[in-house]
Amino acid sequence: MKTTTVLVVEDDNSIRNLIGTTLKSHDYQYLMTSDGKNAILEASTHNPDVMFLDLGLPDIDGVQIIHKIRSWSNMPIIVISARSDDDDKLAALDAGADDYLTKPFSIVELLARLRVVERHLSNQSLPTNNNSIFINGPLKVDYAAGCALINNEELHLTPIEFKLLTLLSKNVGRVLTHNYITQKIWGTNSDNDIASLRVFMATLRKKLESKKGSPQFIQTHIGVGYRMLKVD
Structure with missing residues (x-):
């Protein structure tokens, strides 16, 4: 059985059971609850590795739980x-969510999102390497x-933001298509992925350019994709 433990917070019985069955069939450990109060209790008591969180819970809004x-x-x-509006996604991401999957979703999408998080958790434990550093003007990325x-x-x-930044920086000056990016980030090419990509690119750009005098690092090619610009 995998060591990753997932806390599933979902008040819809059918969706909660679907997620639980999926996790079980792929050998994940998991906990399940249907309301916000117990979600916070389970998170603090059992210290799971990852949380799947529905925003529309009966007692506490999901964004408040994230905070x-x-x-x-x-x-x-x-x-x-x-909730599929970009404003809802941005609110959850700004509160501290790591990824956003819109209902209805496929099992392939769900597992792809989980694998991205697992890889990030795994990379955090790897030793640093001085040869794995990218510098572009004031930006420094330590892979x-x-x-x-x-x-x-x-x-x-x-x-997700770090993975996007890594992908763009390793292809600096090159236009990456929407499909290429979503395939590299999530391993799928659904409409949900492209919508999520737009939101994550907005939050990444906001963080990169939040400092006074920060240059533009990411260029949008409408209808095509994105490119990281080389900064002098």
């Missing part, structure tokens, strides 16, 4: 919600350490 958990834990949180800095100040990136 509460982020006050004491960096556990990866993957939101699974019927081995899993961190990025602007003017030597660390950026707080989610696993």
Whole structure:
């Protein structure tokens, strides 16, 4: 059985059971609850590795739960919600969620999101390597350490944001198509992935360019994809 333990927070019985069955069939350990109060209790008591979180819970809104958990834990949180507007996604990501999957979703998408988080958790334990550093103007990306800095100040990136930054920086100057990026990040090419990519690219760009005088690093090619610009 895999060592990763997933906390599933979902009030819809059919979806909760589907996720539980999927995790069980792929040898994951998991816990399940249907409300926010117990979600916080389970997270603090059992210290799971990952949380799948529905936003529309009966007692506490999912965004509030993210805020509460982020006050004491960096556990990866993957939101699974019927709220598909970009503003809802941004609110969850700004609160500290690591990824966002819109209902209805496929099992392939669900497992792809989980694998991304697992790889990030695994990379955090790897030793650093001085040859794995990318520098572009004030931006420094340490691939081995899993961190990025602007003017030597660390950026707080989610696993998806860091993976996007890594992919773009390793292809600096090259236009990467939407399909290429979603395949590399999530291993799938659904409409949900492309919608999520747009949101994550917005949050990544916001963090990269939040400092006064920061240059534009990411260029959008409408209808095609994105490119990291070389900064002098």
